[in-house]
Amino acid sequence: MRTVRFLLQKEFRQIFRNRAILAMVIVMPVIQLLILPLAANYEVKNINIAVIDNDHSSYSQKLISKITSSGYFKLTGYNFSFKEAFRLIETDDADLILEIPHDFERNLVRENEQKLFIAVNAINGTKANLGGVYLTSIIKDYNGEVRLQLISPTKFNRAPAIDIASSNWFNPFLNYHVFMVPGILAILVTMIGGFLTALNIVKEKEVGTIEQINVTPIKKHHFILGKLIPFWVLGNVVFTLGLIVAWFIYGIIPAGNIFLLYSFVSVYLLAVLGFGLLISTFCDTQQQAMFIMFFFMMVFILMGGLFTSIDSMPDWAKEVTKFNPVSYLIEVMRMIILKGSGFKDITRQLGIIALFAVVLNSWAIFNYKKTS
């Protein structure tokens, strides 16, 4: 145990000596957490719409004003030809085109049915999708109003109706920040832990100091512990700062037990640090370590359920995410912070992460050879 204590003293001293890195490691995540959730916003508003009104009737006017007053759409083009409106799509100045055909009002009243044409720039997947959905539902509403106006009350025959009462749990105001902040914090903690450990050991290799440690009677697991503990502490510090930012800036207070959250993160950090160590045992230069870590980080982030939902992935991809530690952290953070899930709800994730921690660290110890 004494050996570990001395090793820790050395490691901590090295970390604190390097003020630039220390500041960066602590300040950068905080700044990113302050800014990024504001940018990661799917709240759909300001959908740019170009309207081609070929009818110029009171009906078409009413529809257009209904669309523009809905709060979702911004009229960026009005009464162009389709060709001109399409130019707006090409230059990204419009996301949607609504074309109201000639005789819209007349046909609707006389022939009981009238089509409306909507063209959506579908390169921007989400925006297109939601924009289409919103526009259709506005048109549906409008349709209802028209009907009420046209049908005399006596003609109403009471048809079966279903009233849908929808409610939103855990985030009733549909605030997107609340969803993104825990996820982004998860990524930042992972990056800090992973990159620092991966680079640290490789640096000793590159500089040659590791040889000196190798010739001492220090046990392998002592050495690994000496490397793990400082970064584990640092990871927890970053995590705590992140929670404070989430609370102060975004008003997010964990709905669940904060100790449960910390317990999970503590085990998780062991797993990530183990992963960093494992990578560093495979590499000879910092450059290599960084690239390999970068590769995994990209896959972890993109397949972690941060930006796109894991549910919607194909089956093979779901299998892959089972080996992605980040996906568990993101899931559990959102569960505990937003839904107030308890220990019973996260037992499975905790078990898997603990297994990750054991396997990765043992592998790293096994792979770290004292003789090169």
Add this chain to the structure above:
Amino acid sequence: MKQFLIFIKKEFAHVLRDRKTLLILFGMPVVQILIFGFALTNEVKNARIAILDQANDPASHQLITQIEASKYFETEIAVMNPKQMEEAFKQGSIRLAVIFPANFNNELLHQNGVKIQVIADASDPNNATTLTSYVTSIIQDYLAAVNKTTSAPYRIVPEIRMLYNPQLKGAPSFVPGVMALVLMLVCVMMTAVSIVKEKETGTMEILLVSPFKPLLVITSKAVPYLILSLVNVASILLLSVFVLDVPVNGNVFLLFAESTLFIITCLTLGIFISVKTSSQQVAMLISLMGMLLPTILFSGFMFPIENMPVALQVFSNIIPAKWYYIIVKAIMIKGLGFSAIWKETLILSGITVFLLIISLKSFKIRLS
């Protein structure tokens, strides 16, 4: 000139000797393209939902069958009580619950009005909105079928056409995004680190006292990465066309020319970082920790930039990946020509020149 070529050769040898890095360098775009193309989608489907059928009558059964038949949902637990439902939400095993009241059939047909409750897990707001709207439209379809005899008059039928991407696949928006992301990070990291490494090990001093101009030293370091990155562009495009079915609709040469410009921008940024830093770790932390998430977020391919607060919209303008993303999207997907992207090209060139000038200015100072 001959000296310069020899230098480039030396740098190439350095790069090619490191097999592990090379593997990652060329493997990464391939894996990313496959992940983006096949695994990621903004579409919501296979969402697990629960149904609380308190009616258990023919009408509720019929409607449940229709909900189950939809590709958007996967009904995991068909029968549940409210307490189980709450637990399932907390465990994250369901995203939505549909609750049928007792006497559903009876109230629907004879009392002209029945209430279905839909509860969504709004911790993911978009998912909640989308799923609720899917369920609503299934219920409305069902209702329309029930009411078939009394079909509603004065119908407005919206006809929606999806431009450029009729099947709403993820790939057409993700391929340009991956190109921007991979090129950006690879180029910046590689140059930043390789120059700082020479500083750290002290070999830079030797290069600088040689009769060789500093500018040429640095250029010769950047050239191999420029060539490797162009190979990456080619492999991403080949995969995109042959594996993902996303064709290059515009001019391929224009696309390569613009890619070269973007790569040079990133290489310059890498040089700038390496001039300003003194250790590999700092250079890496800046180019990775500092740039990975911002590049993903501010290039515009994940989140629409118009939705951001004004300050961030302004900030996004200095992210080169944003401009490149617009350029690739225009050439590749929309099939537009240079006239549509000259502005973006100009901005990208401007950023490059600016970075180059301040890097050179800082570099003149002798190493201390």
